[in-house]
Amino acid sequence: MIEWGINNGIEWNEKLKVYDFKDTGRGIITNDEIKENEVLISIPEKFLIHSKSKFSLDKLNPPNISNKINTTNKKGLTTTIENNNPSPLSIFYKPFHDSVNQFNPKQRISFHLIIEKLLKKNSIWFNYLNDLPNEYNITSTYDDKEIEYIGYPIYVEKVFKLKNEMISSFNSFKEILMKNYENDLNRIIIKLNDNDNENENDEDNDKIGNIKLNEIINFNLYEWCWGTIQSRTYYYNRNMKQQQQQKLESDKDDCTLVPLADLFNHSSFVDTEAIFNEKKQCYQVITKTRFEKDTQVFISYGKHSNFTLMNYYGFIIENNTNDSIPLIQGDAIPNQLLLEKENDIKSYEKKLLILEQYGLSIYGDNSKFLILIDKELPFSWNYLSVLKVLFMTKDELNNQLELNLFHYDLPISKSNHEKVLNFLKNLSISQLTHFKNYLNSYNNNNNNNNINNNNNFGGFNDINNNDNNGIGKRFEISYILEFNIKMWEGCIEWVDLQCLSLKEEKEDILIGANQKKNKKKKKK
Numbered sequence: 001m002i003e004w005g006i007n008n009g010i011e012w013n014e015k016l017k018v019y020d021f022k023d024t025g026r027g028i029i030t031n032d033e034i035k036e037n038e039v040l041i042s043i044p045e046k047f048l049i050h051s052k053s054k055f056s057l058d059k060l061n062p063p064n065i066s067n068k069i070n071t072t073n074k075k076g077l078t079t080t081i082e083n084n085n086p087s088p089l090s091i092f093y094k095p096f097h098d099s100v101n102q103f104n105p106k107q108r109i110s111f112h113l114i115i116e117k118l119l120k121k122n123s124i125w126f127n128y129l130n131d132l133p134n135e136y137n138i139t140s141t142y143d144d145k146e147i148e149y150i151g152y153p154i155y156v157e158k159v160f161k162l163k164n165e166m167i168s169s170f171n172s173f174k175e176i177l178m179k180n181y182e183n184d185l186n187r188i189i190i191k192l193n194d195n196d197n198e199n200e201n202d203e204d205n206d207k208i209g210n211i212k213l214n215e216i217i218n219f220n221l222y223e224w225c226w227g228t229i230q231s232r233t234y235y236y237n238r239n240m241k242q243q244q245q246q247k248l249e250s251d252k253d254d255c256t257l258v259p260l261a262d263l264f265n266h267s268s269f270v271d272t273e274a275i276f277n278e279k280k281q282c283y284q285v286i287t288k289t290r291f292e293k294d295t296q297v298f299i300s301y302g303k304h305s306n307f308t309l310m311n312y313y314g315f316i317i318e319n320n321t322n323d324s325i326p327l328i329q330g331d332a333i334p335n336q337l338l339l340e341k342e343n344d345i346k347s348y349e350k351k352l353l354i355l356e357q358y359g360l361s362i363y364g365d366n367s368k369f370l371i372l373i374d375k376e377l378p379f380s381w382n383y384l385s386v387l388k389v390l391f392m393t394k395d396e397l398n399n400q401l402e403l404n405l406f407h408y409d410l411p412i413s414k415s416n417h418e419k420v421l422n423f424l425k426n427l428s429i430s431q432l433t434h435f436k437n438y439l440n441s442y443n444n445n446n447n448n449n450n451i452n453n454n455n456n457f458g459g460f461n462d463i464n465n466n467d468n469n470g471i472g473k474r475f476e477i478s479y480i481l482e483f484n485i486k487m488w489e490g491c492i493e494w495v496d497l498q499c500l501s502l503k504e505e506k507e508d509i510l511i512g513a514n515q516k517k518n519k520k521k522k523k524k
């Protein structure tokens with residue numbers, strides 16, 4: 001693959017080599033020191049596969065029609081206006097280009113990948129595509145039963161959401177193609193051989209004849225594209241500046257495959273910069289981290305929790321410092337405080353207003369109720385602040401004691417602190433029990449039948465060796481559930497420590513905060 005890249009003008013850092021690592025699977029090793037800010041790879045634009053990229057067969061690309069056209073106005077003056085609907089001239093390619101124009105970015109990239117894969121040796125990406133994994137371990141490919149067995153409702157819901165996103169994306173992909181090709185699955189989409197008498201049996205493995213619609217509408221192939229996109233693409237927003245800006249803002253999904261740059265494995269301890277270099281017209285990956293000779297060169301895929309890594313990339317990392325557990329709103333927010341809505345609507349509304357004022361929320365996506373891997377503070381600041389405000393008494397609200405929290409970073413009051421800690425202790429104990437149950441039933445349901453339990457992290461795992469009706473135990477899921485148990489145990493320890501030190505406090509912290517306020521007033 002590297003040789004193919006170098007022969008085609010991809011600038012590959014000479015110190016780097018492909019290597020099969022025991023723990024992470026195929027990745028990149030360096031035979032000399034790599035310095036901070038060193039360019040790892042530069043890839044010419046023509047090799048990128050994104051939602052605007054060209055197909056490798058010239059005849060598949062729409063003719064270059066200018067986006068500006070001349071018109072004559074009522075006064076007979078000629079003006080140049082935007083042509084918002086440039087369409088390919090050829091009737092033969094009309095359904096092809098109509099479909100391309102109707103696809104969203106992920107469908108468009110999938111279509112491109114499918115075409116290039118079916119083109120085999122006729123594709124400029126043949127060597128690259130040939131060396132990609134045949135299947136992916138991402139959660140969208142899990143069996144429905146397996147997803148249910150994960151147990152934790154937030155995880156189950158998220159995985160189903162991702163899987164359904166892929167399925168509905170495929171359904172609409174199929175619908176667009178069927179409509180444009182008038183439901184004719186035998187319709188020839190790509191005519192490689194202009195000779196109509198072509199002998200269809202003449203194809204060898206890598207040379208092809210014509211490509212029909214039924215080869216393109218193939219769920220397994222689409223699932224492979226989805227895995228390729230989820231686990232191997234880079235962000236791509238260079239077009240944002242140009243006229244497509246409006247269109248692209250509505251679909252923030254735009255990303256690009258960058259051949260060979262997707263051979264680097266992930267580490268949460270490194271920093272990477274990936275940019276399109278306008279001057280050189282190429283995509284570059286630059287490391288912000290130094291690497292020693294004979295070590296694996298990692299890049300960063302982002303600060304992801306293990307659950308996110310498992311969903312999008314199909315692997316997890318040991319003791320991931322970015323790990324966190326999302327909380328269900330129903331568990332995270334005390335019920336009795338939600339009941340306040342009925343008893344004391346004024347206080348309830350006041351609390352919501354305070355939260356809004358400080359950019360916090362108890363509803364929907366805005367809320368970040370997270371358990372963190374941080375011994376000093378295992379609950380996210382947002383979450384703790386929401387709880388503190390919700391537990392405020394009428395008096396505390398009237399005295400605007402939220403200012404203690406948001407201005408001086410102090411507790412609202414000793415009793416408020418106590419109530420929050422009590423709630424967190426009960427929450428942690430019940431979550432710990434839940435996670436122990438999830439793990440037990442996960443293990444029991446999967447009957448010790450391991451899908452990829454090779455007791456190491458990542459790498460290429462054979463996900464097909466499960467002979468228990470398609471269900472098997474996944475190392476990643478057991479690890480995440482076990483790790484969450486440890487995190488909840490850490491929360492209980494933290495709450496106990498806080499309770500101890502709170503007991504030792506003689507004076508109500510509320511007084512301390514007020515003193516601080518008074519001091520400020522005196523200064524004025």
Ligand SMILES: C[S@@+](CC[C@H](N)C(=O)[O-])C[C@H]1O[C@@H](n2cnc3c(N)ncnc32)[C@H](O)[C@@H]1O
Pocket residue numbers: 023024025026027133231232262263264265266267312313314315316317457458459460
């Ligand atoms: C962009 S590709 C990296 C190259 C890939 N290993 C290959 O052989 O083509 C991303 C995939 O590599 C694997 N991977 C990346 N980082 C890893 C890590 N730290 N541990 C285990 N597997 C990792 C996962 O399978 C992931 O989906």
